[in-house]
Amino acid sequence: MTNKRDHELDDEIMAAASQLSIGVVPERDLWAGIESAIEKPRQARWQGAFAQAASIVLLIGASAVTYMMLEAKNMPVTEVVGVPVLRVAPASFGVGNPLGPEYEDARAVLEVRLEQELERLPGPTQVDVRKNLENIRAAIDEINAALAEEPESMMLQKLLMSSYQRELEVLSKVDGFAIRGMPRDDI
Amino acid sequence: MPDPVLTQSRAEAPRMTVGLNDERVLVKRAQAGGVRAFEALYRIHIERVYGLCLRMTANKSEAEDCTQEAFIQAWTKLGLFRNDSAFGTWLHRIAVNTVLGRIRKSKRDREQMMVVADMVLDPELVGDGENLEDLTRAIDRLPDGARHAFVLHAVYGYSHTETGEMLGIAEGTSKAQVHRARSLLAQQLTQA
CATH class of the missing domain: 1.20.1280 (Monooxygenase)
Structure with missing residues (x-):
């Protein structure tokens, strides 16, 4: 008799459990937190790619400047018009006392x-x-x-x-x- | 012909209204990096995933965290998902793993464990009818193992095989845990 009642109670519990709601609406929207979490790694990846690209540009730029400077050393002498010619007086320590x-x-x-x-x-x-x-x-x-x-x-x-x-x-x-x-x- | 996987659990049943093909398209788009497609999948499944987390943790705040973590993990693992199972089932597995992971972590951290243990789920929060309030409260008082197996099998309709797989226990253990849960629930409900 007890076993029968236990079985009936078991069935009732299982039947009631199957009636419990399985979908619950959260009190707050959880998507914002999810979205920011899944977007961060994407941004980090982009920032990493940008940093790589920037370093390549910097390297090429620095190399170009170095190359141009080295080339400038070997450039033919340029005449600069309008530059005053330096006046070179004998070095002396006071008038009439030339240096050694x-x-x-x-x-x-x-x-x-x-x-x-x-x-x-x-x-x-x-x-x-x-x-x-x-x-x-x-x-x-x-x-x-x-x-x-x-x-x-x-x-x-x-x-x-x-x-x-x-x-x-x-x-x-x-x-x-x-x-x-x-x-x-x-x- | 309906997908047999979809008929195995209550959790999957409402998904049929979305349209299997539509969902597969959304999954493909999300796998290709479509955040909006993933958001659409989130909107479809949020209530069931959150409900599952809420039943398993019996804690609103924990359930929210678990839900978010589950969807974030789903996004990162989306490339691994193959259409050989329903997306909802795959998502539920992730959610269950997330809950179990957090509970294990909580057990290592006594303070968090106490917070979870002291929490009793409000039947109104989960939307259960008045006549089911006692059952809801009784389920929340079950020990973790029995509660998890009972929620997945009796509430969400997963088979013992699926429940065992989700919880990382043998099918027989799932049966034993559900049986234990029923006995404990019967005791609580007859005493009330």
């Missing part, structure tokens, strides 16, 4: 190389370098003139030395020589 022959020789070599190197540079750069050297040399002339009147002035002496140093730096930069530390034991 070693310094003059080094300066003369740099001057020659400066002209050669300047001709390889683009026109505007040539003009800038020449203007800088002109300014420095004009300052040296003025300081020398002042030193002629005040030969004991330590300030003018230091100023003159730093001006010559500046002139050498410009010359060496153009020439590519690292002679910034060139000793000045002749003055």
Whole structure:
């Protein structure tokens, strides 16, 4: 009797279970979260592809620039019109006190190389370098003139030395020589 | 002639109204990367997948997470789906695996386990009739193994073979779990 009731109850439970709803509408739309999750990897893949493409473009661009620079080195010398010719006065420490022959020789070599190197540079750069050297040399002339009147002035002496140093730096930069530390034991 | 797979479970029955060919077209489009096609598949199956997750977890928040995770996994595994089974069945398998995976994870994390264990499903939430409220609550109080087997077999109509496959247990174990569930439910309902 109990078994029969148990079976009946079992059947009732199974019948009732089959009536339970199988579809439930979520209280909130879950698609937005799903969509963002499945779109992210796609974007990441695209971004990765873009990064690869960008690096290739960068590599080609850098190679092209390097090639052009190397080619420019071998380009024929171009004449730049309207560039002032540099005035080279003998280096002296005050009027009537020319600097030592070693310094003059080094300066003369740099001057020659400066002209050669300047001709390889683009026109505007040539003009800038020449203007800088002109300014420095004009300052040296003025300081020398002042030193002629005040030969004991330590300030003018230091100023003159730093001006010559500046002139050498410009010359060496153009020439590519690292002679910034060139000793000045002749003055 | 109806697809025999579609007649095996209640879960698949409403899918017939969508049209098998239409769904296959949507699956193909989704497999080719069509997000809108996948969204259409989501709209078709969301209620059943969410319902299944809700019955199995007895937790609204967990069910939402499981549902989302199941659809995301379905998207990533879509290339593996072959039309030798119904898409809905394939989706349900993923959902069941997701639920089981999350439950295993929850068991490793005591706090989450307590949250799930303390939760009792509101019959109104799942839309069960008034006369079925007691049964709904009783099902939710079942132990995990018995509840999962009972929900898949008795509520969703999967055979013991399918239920066993979905849960990763033998067909005999599925039968035993459903039998245990019925006994426990009978006890609860007669005591109420």
